[in-house]
Amino acid sequence: MDPVIDRAVTIGVEPVDPDPAAAPSTTRDRILDISLELFSTQGYDKTSLRQIAERLGYSKAAIYYHFASKEDILMALHLRLHEFGRDALRAVEDDDSSPALWAELLDQLIDQMLTHRALFILHERNQAAIEELHRERSDADHEDLQIRFRRALSNDAVPVETRVRMSCAFGAAMSGLVLAGDVFADVPSEELGRMLRDAVHALLGEPR
Amino acid sequence: MDPVIDRAVTIGVEPVDPDPAAAPSTTRDRILDISLELFSTQGYDKTSLRQIAERLGYSKAAIYYHFASKEDILMALHLRLHEFGRDALRAVEDDDSSPALWAELLDQLIDQMLTHRALFILHERNQAAIEELHRERSDADHEDLQIRFRRALSNDAVPVETRVRMSCAFGAAMSGLVLAGDVFADVPSEELGRMLRDAVHALLGEPR
DNA sequence: GTCTATATAGGGATAGAC
DNA sequence: GTCTATCCCTATATAGAC
Numbered sequence: 001m002d003p004v005i006d007r008a009v010t011i012g013v014e015p016v017d018p019d020p021a022a023a024p025s026t027t028r029d030r031i032l033d034i035s036l037e038l039f040s041t042q043g044y045d046k047t048s049l050r051q052i053a054e055r056l057g058y059s060k061a062a063i064y065y066h067f068a069s070k071e072d073i074l075m076a077l078h079l080r081l082h083e084f085g086r087d088a089l090r091a092v093e094d095d096d097s098s099p100a101l102w103a104e105l106l107d108q109l110i111d112q113m114l115t116h117r118a119l120f121i122l123h124e125r126n127q128a129a130i131e132e133l134h135r136e137r138s139d140a141d142h143e144d145l146q147i148r149f150r151r152a153l154s155n156d157a158v159p160v161e162t163r164v165r166m167s168c169a170f171g172a173a174m175s176g177l178v179l180a181g182d183v184f185a186d187v188p189s190e191e192l193g194r195m196l197r198d199a200v201h202a203l204l205g206e207p208r
Numbered sequence: 209m210d211p212v213i214d215r216a217v218t219i220g221v222e223p224v225d226p227d228p229a230a231a232p233s234t235t236r237d238r239i240l241d242i243s244l245e246l247f248s249t250q251g252y253d254k255t256s257l258r259q260i261a262e263r264l265g266y267s268k269a270a271i272y273y274h275f276a277s278k279e280d281i282l283m284a285l286h287l288r289l290h291e292f293g294r295d296a297l298r299a300v301e302d303d304d305s306s307p308a309l310w311a312e313l314l315d316q317l318i319d320q321m322l323t324h325r326a327l328f329i330l331h332e333r334n335q336a337a338i339e340e341l342h343r344e345r346s347d348a349d350h351e352d353l354q355i356r357f358r359r360a361l362s363n364d365a366v367p368v369e370t371r372v373r374m375s376c377a378f379g380a381a382m383s384g385l386v387l388a389g390d391v392f393a394d395v396p397s398e399e400l401g402r403m404l405r406d407a408v409h410a411l412l413g414e415p416r
Numbered sequence: 417g418t419c420t421a422t423a424t425a426g427g428g429a430t431a432g433a434c
Numbered sequence: 435g436t437c438t439a440t441c442c443c444t445a446t447a448t449a450g451a452c
Contacts, residue, residue, distance in 0.1 A: 027417080043336025045253030048445065061447085062418055070446070124386075127333045128251025146387065153391045160395055161403060167392070168407040171383025172376035178332075178386075179354065180375050183361045187368060195369060199376040202410055235435080256427065267437050269430085274435095278428065 028066045030056060032080075035073045040122040044074060044129040074126075075133055081119050084112045085145045097152040099204040102166045106173045106200045113174065114189045124177045169203040172196070236274045238264060240288075243281045248330040252282060252337040282334075283341055289327050292320045293353045305360040307412040310374045314381045314408045321382065322397045332385045377411040380404070 034055045038047040049070055053060040067073050088108035113120045123130060134144055149170070153163050173196055176184060184192055242263045246255040257278055261268040275281050296316035321328045331338060342352055357378070361371050381404055384392060392400055 043253075043340075045251075046336060046340065049447090050445080058417095059419055061420080064447070065417065068447095125335045128254060132251075132254065149387055150389065150391055153388055160392070160399075164392065164395075164400065164403040165407060167383045167388050168380035168404065169383075170387050171379035171381070172411065173379070174386070175375045175379025178382070179357055179378050180361055181358065183358055184368070184372065184375070187372075191368075192372065195372040196376065199373060199411055203380065203407055257429090258427085266435095268428090269438075270436050272429070276429095 027056075027058075027062075031063060031066055031073065032076055036077055036118055036122060039074065039077070039126060040118050044126040071133060071136075074129060075137075077119065077122060078130060078133060081116070081123060082145060084116060084119075085109070088112060089145065089148060097155045097158060097166075099162055099166060102152070102169065103200055103204045106169055107197055110173050110193050110196045110200070113177070114193055117177075120174070121177055124174070165203055169200045172199045172203060235264075235266075235270075239271060239274055239281065240284055244285055244326055244330060247282065247285070247334060248326050252334040279341060279344075282337060283345075285327065285330060286338060286341060289324070289331060290353060292324060292327075293317070296320060297353065297356060305363045305366060305374075307370055307374060310360070310377065311408055311412045314377055315405055318381050318401050318404045318408070321385070322401055325385075328382070329385055332382070373411050377408045380407045380411060 031052065034052055035047070038051060038055070049060050049063055053063060056062070063073075067076070088105055153167055155163070158166075176192070176196070239260065242260055243255070246260060246263070257268050257271055260281075261271060264270070271281075275284070296313055361375055363371070366374075384400070384404070
């Protein structure tokens with residue numbers, strides 16, 4: 001039984017950061033944190049394992065004890081986000097994708113975005129790499145958030161005008177990630193969150 | 209005088225597609241079109257020159273006759289977008305970034321986005337690579353659109369609430385690119401454009 | 417649990433024949 | 435204007451010592 005295989009294969013979602021105040025203790029978590037930072041700033045493809053290893057203080061090969069591949073690191077980070085999104089997504093059910101529910105969903109998503117900004121930026125800036133992830137591994141029951149969002153926007157029971165509005169509301173909520181880099185960095189999170197929710201409701205509030 | 213160097217260095221913006229109906233005649237244009245397709249679907253980093261050469265029907269090295277590097281291909285595509293954006297950007301001046309002007313700017317941008325969808329998706333999905341482009345080459349007078357947008361959003365003369373709204377409006381206008389892949393593909397462009405403009409004006413129209 | 421050393425492949429890029 | 439052949443480098447990943 002090679003312990004390397006034993007651990008590396010285990011990339012399930014572990015409880016995310018039991019104590020956020022404490023610095024990451026385990027090597028595995030440190031790898032994830034360093035990777036998150038590098039991936040979200042330089043991009044996944046431009047970041048090499050050598051670079052991660054340098055920051056880690058260990059050798060490159062050490063990473064392979066904790067992760068079976070570079071992609072597995074990305075996958076672990078992706079699952080983190082997925083975990084946060086799952087709660088928010090419970091609200092929106094397949095048969096009822098009303099604007100009201102959508103607004104509720106976005107409210108929660110805005111909170112998640114503001115508290116886990118780096119994680120969202122990672123996804124925003126590395127869409128190609130993330131999609132590649134899904135293409136290769138039809139990962140059992142792990143159904144992607146993006147797919148479920150798209151399904152909601154495809155629901156023919158809802159008029160197109162409304163669905164476009166829903167899409168716009170999503171774009172508005174996430175707009176901080178795309179264009180504005182750190183433009184609104186010094187605006188307190190609560191305040192920014194309020195403004196974003198206002199915008200979302202301006203788009204979805206009165207269905208007309 | 210090596211003709212290779214002579215041409216490869218010339219990556220200026222040439223008149224984009226004089227006759228859109230005709231298939232691209234020059235090899236250079238074919239390279240750009242193939243690259244645009246591959247870059248925007250698979251991502252810039254995941255696309256190799258070998259792959260482009262295959263589709264082209266030529267050998268890998270042939271590409272180097274037309275472009276000095278892989279990055280130069282991306283740069284040429286980036287300049288295409290830049291050209292389209294320049295017109296729209298003439299409206300928004302540095303000293304006056306009012307919501308009204310911003311709305312006007314977005315109206316034009318929505319049109320550009322709908323007619324040059326692939327080009328926008330390329331930028332949306334390869335932000336990391338594009339930024340790398342700017343980091344290396346401080347390309348003379350070529351000032352990036354993104355930077356100018358950010359400057360407008362940083363203008364302290366405008367209250368934060370308004371600026372966040374402007375950011376949201378931008379996100380709403382571009383929302384089709386991010387989440388929805390081809391969800392609204394069968395909605396006619398004019399109709400979709402109208403809906404998007406509606407959303408933008410809902411966010412910026414009545415300042416409160 | 418971490419390291420060294422190494423294998424292997426694929427990438428971008430060059431030189432020069434045709 | 436296009437192609438072949440080749441170089442060189444860096445990246446991921448493996449084997450196995452400590």
